[in-house]
């Protein structure tokens with residue numbers, strides 16, 4: 435049997451000259467890129483947040499390097515970052531062997547970076563622009579839903595709050611009416627009045643203090659009623675008002691992260707559609723670098739585009755020439771905004787693909803296929819009957835945008851042999867047309883079908899969608915670890931910076 439030879443056991447040996455850990459970091463390691471990039475950032479605003487006094491603080495530049503590198507390495511927990519600072523030579527090299535504890539890291543991330551992260555992100559993107567990686571002339575835009583850190587079963591729905599509030603107000607109004615009847619001793623007349631009345635907490639409080647003054651000698655039942663109003667109904671009314679204020683324009687929020695909204699996310703591995711408390715981050719990408727991001731609280735993408743583009747302009751001082759987005763963004767408001775700003779838009783609308791199909795193109799009964807006489811403002815149905823203008827209306831979007839709709843009606847449909855194929859409604863056919871949207875859609879269709887449109891359409895699926903795939907699937911960033919809109923913005927900003935640095939170092 436051959437002799438077994440072990441390598442020398444060198445652990446726990448004393449070395450004469452201490453080793454320089456920099457020698458063990460490869461020249462092209464991402465940690466060197468993080469170090470180089472952060473050294474170029476202007477962090478004056480963050481430094482100005484330190485008030486001074488007390489013990490010395492860890493340098494914000496070092497903290498930024500550590501945070502950027504930890505997000506680049508898929509380490510999102512402050513305790514794990516602290517552990518890495520003690521064990522991982524790349525972290526040690528970045529921090530100069532300083533080991534801030536997890537509370538310090540958490541405080542830096544959640545407090546010092548408030549309102550600063552998006553500036554740092556934009557600075558890094560500008561560095562990418564200078565180096566020619568992105569031009570900022572084109573934005574491929576898309577959104578995704580990322581679960582909040584809140585618990586699952588903590589929903590508050592607008593519908594149930596409003597319903598309970600109405601019930602409570604009715605009860606309060608009824609008790610107040612009882613008490614009033616006792617005071618005025620004209621209950622018969624009072625009882626004829628409408629019982630339900632909307633009341634707010636301020637009104638109820640002043641009413642209660644007024645009643646307390648009036649009813650100095652209260653009988654037992656009045657005493658009980660006043661107690662009920664004071665101790666039970668008033669706090670409940672306050673709670674409902676509070677909840678509606680938190681909700682704002684939304685339909686729901688989570689009790690443990692009030693900024694998060696319940697949204698339907700894509701199916702889980704069991705193919706169940708899930709309603710979860712989420713945020714809706716929107717990103718612009720170019721060459722698979724994230725060039726801009728914004729966090730929204732509404733589930734739909736349609737209402738996010740204007741805000742997203744405006745914030746892009748505020749960070750970079752100008753707007754891209756080209757915007758490419760999917761059908762989720764194709765609304766009248768968005769098309770109008772893009773036209774007004776002179777942006778070349780390649781934005782699909784609902785049914786863009788469907789309307790290219792023969793079945794739809796050849797369906798003579800569809801509104802878009804009816805002949806329209808623009809001079810005399812009427813439509814002609816397949817039987818040759820004129821659908822004349824009978825009125826117009828206004829539709830308001832969730833954003834408050836008002837669209838004008840015109841209604842056209844046929845004079846007589848009874849006995850028409852094509853009635854079964856034409857419409858299902860009772861009586862004559864009535865159609866509604868948004869002429870402005872029709873015009874904007876025609877313009878969008880021309881752009882999308884042009885050679886440039888085909889190029890951008892083919893590129894869109896490998897731009898933002900590939901980036902979301904990288905973030906959510908490869909980097910396992912499926913849930914925020916921080917709560918509240920501001921902190922979620924910080925966390926997503928760190929993810930976006932890490933993504934760009936990871937791609938740059940690849």
Ligand code: SF4
Pocket residue numbers: 815816817818819844846847850851852853856857863
């Ligand atoms: S049902 Fe009325 S609108 Fe439709 S094809 Fe017949 S006449 Fe025209």
